[in-house]
Amino acid sequence: MQEGRDGFSSRFGVIAAAAGSAIGLGNIWRFPYVLGENGGGAFFLVYMAFILMLGVPLMLTEMSIGRAGQRNPYGTFRLLAPKTKWYLVGVMGVAVAFLILSFYSAVAGWTLQYLYDAVTNSFEGKSSSELSGMFDSFTSSAYAPSMWTLVFLVMTGSVVVAGIEKGIEKYTKVLMPLLFVIIIILDIRAVTLDGAGAGLKFLFQPDFSKLDSKAVLEALGQAFFSLSLGMGTIITYGSYIGKKENLISSATSVSLADTAIAVLAGVAIFPAVFAFGIQPDSGPGLVFITLPNVFQQMPGGYYFSVLFFFLLVIAALTSSISLLEVVVSYFTEELKISRAKATVISFISVGIFGVLCSLSSGPLKDVKIFDKTVFGLFNYVSSNVLLPAAGFLIVLFAGWKWARKSVSDEVLGEGKAETPLFKMFMFIIKFIAPFAIALVFMNAVGILKL
Numbered sequence: 001m002q003e004g005r006d007g008f009s010s011r012f013g014v015i016a017a018a019a020g021s022a023i024g025l026g027n028i029w030r031f032p033y034v035l036g037e038n039g040g041g042a043f044f045l046v047y048m049a050f051i052l053m054l055g056v057p058l059m060l061t062e063m064s065i066g067r068a069g070q071r072n073p074y075g076t077f078r079l080l081a082p083k084t085k086w087y088l089v090g091v092m093g094v095a096v097a098f099l100i101l102s103f104y105s106a107v108a109g110w111t112l113q114y115l116y117d118a119v120t121n122s123f124e125g126k127s128s129s130e131l132s133g134m135f136d137s138f139t140s141s142a143y144a145p146s147m148w149t150l151v152f153l154v155m156t157g158s159v160v161v162a163g164i165e166k167g168i169e170k171y172t173k174v175l176m177p178l179l180f181v182i183i184i185i186l187d188i189r190a191v192t193l194d195g196a197g198a199g200l201k202f203l204f205q206p207d208f209s210k211l212d213s214k215a216v217l218e219a220l221g222q223a224f225f226s227l228s229l230g231m232g233t234i235i236t237y238g239s240y241i242g243k244k245e246n247l248i249s250s251a252t253s254v255s256l257a258d259t260a261i262a263v264l265a266g267v268a269i270f271p272a273v274f275a276f277g278i279q280p281d282s283g284p285g286l287v288f289i290t291l292p293n294v295f296q297q298m299p300g301g302y303y304f305s306v307l308f309f310f311l312l313v314i315a316a317l318t319s320s321i322s323l324l325e326v327v328v329s330y331f332t333e334e335l336k337i338s339r340a341k342a343t344v345i346s347f348i349s350v351g352i353f354g355v356l357c358s359l360s361s362g363p364l365k366d367v368k369i370f371d372k373t374v375f376g377l378f379n380y381v382s383s384n385v386l387l388p389a390a391g392f393l394i395v396l397f398a399g400w401k402w403a404r405k406s407v408s409d410e411v412l413g414e415g416k417a418e419t420p421l422f423k424m425f426m427f428i429i430k431f432i433a434p435f436a437i438a439l440v441f442m443n444a445v446g447i448l449k450l
């Protein structure tokens, strides 16, 4: 740890914070709806393969790079590869953080509205189609979604200003385990609904005829998005991890926890989607129109709905602080401005784009760029283009540019001999990962037809 540098105080703190970054709207909001749009089971299998084959190794790579660098991603690449252009990967991360934060805070704004609705018991007695209508009319209005987006950004900023140990770590440690428990309770209710079987089948029974090259790219993008990879988040958090921590076990635990929550969210949602006659490809509104139906079917549903949306807000918050932290650490360390000032500047700039994203389902819904709304464009391009592209560069860096000895010093510990597992890891990041990412990409844009 650099002298005087803020950092995580305990091992559980590291995992909780990194898992807090990974686990968020990506698992509970994005995973189910992207899976629903891409045919279900086959997408799920491909997603799992990407998590194992690319996600875990890339998470380990990012943690190693971050801990070796002890600073923000830009400064880290400057330090590890002086007089080269690798620092551009860090710059790209800061830019992508802006894009992701914008649509992320728009969706987080929806969760705030839903928390409010839950508290005021607004789902009670509504039919499935009324609940869908409720989502549409809320997201297409002008004022409320934008206001909630800004409220959410203020919440994010206030945690980031407080710094790492007193801010981020304190909250995640307690609230993440609670989220896990509440989703399991929802799962139990969902799988015991009449007609739940069709949902489980949709989720777990692969039908490869529904899988096309675009879906494979979406699975890759979703894997990166969900694990917070390809943007410098994990590099930044890696820089706060103490030298004694075992990165292999941290990277696997975080990936495992993240994947478990996505699967549990799928199990809570798809049985209900089928039981209540909702379309699985309803898009970004899927969770918001599905779960309120489930709450109505449970004893104590009122309390569960309040608790669930509260925890969803917290999950979103622990992720958005990790996104903002990348931008703020870059501003404070490279441009030498204070943490408070950096946070305010980020708030204003992200706030503008966040409001544009939240207006994309309403007043700005006809403003299309490449046939997508601002929200749709930011969401699609960041996950399916920019994260994989940066992930590609990061594995290339660690596989080919960085000294193998430095990689093994971080991954295994200083001066330790290479193990078979490490050799396999190196093989993945040198050959398999770059190749696989490039193939998926070229296949989806049609340069290559598999």
Ligand code: TRP
Residues within 6 Å of the ligand: 021, 022, 023, 024, 025, 026, 027, 100, 224, 225, 226, 227, 228, 229, 230, 231, 233, 319, 320, 322, 323, 387
């Ligand atoms: N992974 C988070 C989620 O699933 C979102 C997130 C945080 C993220 N940091 C990131 C996504 C960095 C991509 C890159 O909600």
